[in-house]
Amino acid sequence: MASVIQKNLVEKNAEYANQFTQGHLALPPAKQYLVLTCMDARIDPAAAFGIDLGDAHVIRNAGASARDAQRSIIISEQLLGTKEIILVKHTGCGMLTFSNEDAHGLVKKNLGPSASAEIATLDFLTFGDLEGAVRDDVGFLKKSATVPDDVTVSGWVYEVETGKARQVV
Amino acid sequence: MASVIQKNLVEKNAEYANQFTQGHLALPPAKQYLVLTCMDARIDPAAAFGIDLGDAHVIRNAGASARDAQRSIIISEQLLGTKEIILVKHTGCGMLTFSNEDAHGLVKKNLGPSASAEIATLDFLTFGDLEGAVRDDVGFLKKSATVPDDVTVSGWVYEVETGKARQVV
Numbered sequence: 001m002a003s004v005i006q007k008n009l010v011e012k013n014a015e016y017a018n019q020f021t022q023g024h025l026a027l028p029p030a031k032q033y034l035v036l037t038c039m040d041a042r043i044d045p046a047a048a049f050g051i052d053l054g055d056a057h058v059i060r061n062a063g064a065s066a067r068d069a070q071r072s073i074i075i076s077e078q079l080l081g082t083k084e085i086i087l088v089k090h091t092g093c094g095m096l097t098f099s100n101e102d103a104h105g106l107v108k109k110n111l112g113p114s115a116s117a118e119i120a121t122l123d124f125l126t127f128g129d130l131e132g133a134v135r136d137d138v139g140f141l142k143k144s145a146t147v148p149d150d151v152t153v154s155g156w157v158y159e160v161e162t163g164k165a166r167q168v169v
Numbered sequence: 170m171a172s173v174i175q176k177n178l179v180e181k182n183a184e185y186a187n188q189f190t191q192g193h194l195a196l197p198p199a200k201q202y203l204v205l206t207c208m209d210a211r212i213d214p215a216a217a218f219g220i221d222l223g224d225a226h227v228i229r230n231a232g233a234s235a236r237d238a239q240r241s242i243i244i245s246e247q248l249l250g251t252k253e254i255i256l257v258k259h260t261g262c263g264m265l266t267f268s269n270e271d272a273h274g275l276v277k278k279n280l281g282p283s284a285s286a287e288i289a290t291l292d293f294l295t296f297g298d299l300e301g302a303v304r305d306d307v308g309f310l311k312k313s314a315t316v317p318d319d320v321t322v323s324g325w326v327y328e329v330e331t332g333k334a335r336q337v338v
Contacts, residue, residue, distance in 0.1 A: 012219020050181020163189030
């Protein structure tokens with residue numbers, strides 16, 4: 001039986017598909033860039049960062065981690081031709097509120113030893129300082145041999161309280 | 170100097186922030202679910218899947234890979250209280266068009282041996298069959314000890330040609 005969440009998807013998607021006119025868009029992003037941001041529920045990248053459908057890859061994970069996104073970034077650049085990376089972390093991020101040890105402890109306590117063993121080597125990639133983490137991730141990308149020097153990389157902070165984005169680096 | 174892409178972000182974000190009224194939203198997703206979908210430029214999850222701001226985590230990577238998203242999924246569930254996973258892959262996905270070996274070969278050819286060595290153990294997580302990959306990823310999540318049995322998991326295909334989403338499993 002469909003859940004409330006699934007029913008909502010079906011209903012809203014029917015309205016969306018009914019008005020959909022962009023079935024002609026090509027696979028490679030038209031504006032040849034990618035946005036890497038957080039999975040946070042308070043961020044709508046298309047609206048907040050002005051991304052029209054078909055223009056850019058959007059990668060999202062917990063904390064907008066560049067290390068965690070490496071596979072997707074390489075595919076975006078090497079196979080689909082993107083030339084610019086916009087990395088956006090945000091105020092009030094969950095990753096500022098716990099440590100790697102906290103997360104492993106929670107998994108062990110809530111899910112037991114087999115779950116804990118399954119992710120024994122996982123780094124949750126938390127961070128303690130927002131702007132520092134933006135600089136660190138941009139540095140990681142610029143230093144990585146998988147990101148060629150002709151790829152433009154910038155780092156930003158989005159404020160969930162105001163809707164404003166500002167460039168950090 | 171700001172790139173064309175960066176200028177676009179600044180201009181569009183100023184308009185967005187100017188009309189922004191949702192600075193009060195809480196960190197945990199209000200509807201306690203997460204959507205995992207592809208980074209593909211032709212997908213706007215909020216519009217296509219009916220996600221209002223603040224309602225759900227949105228995780229995006231190349232191919233909507235559940236394995237690649239494991240860190241984010243655990244954080245979403247264990248630290249931020251989500252109870253349902255909606256996994257959406259899509260027609261025309263780039264991950265259907267190359268193999269892991271192709272990707273490693275391209276990196277070596279285009280970026281050289283140091284880049285190739287940096288990602289020697291990376292699995293690009295490509296797939297050959299779309300619905301099969303949806304089933305496989307849903308199976309991976311249901312089998313994982315890190316996803317408790319009371320978390321609802323469903324798998325969907327989104328058609329970039331029509332804007333329609335349909336449930337597979």
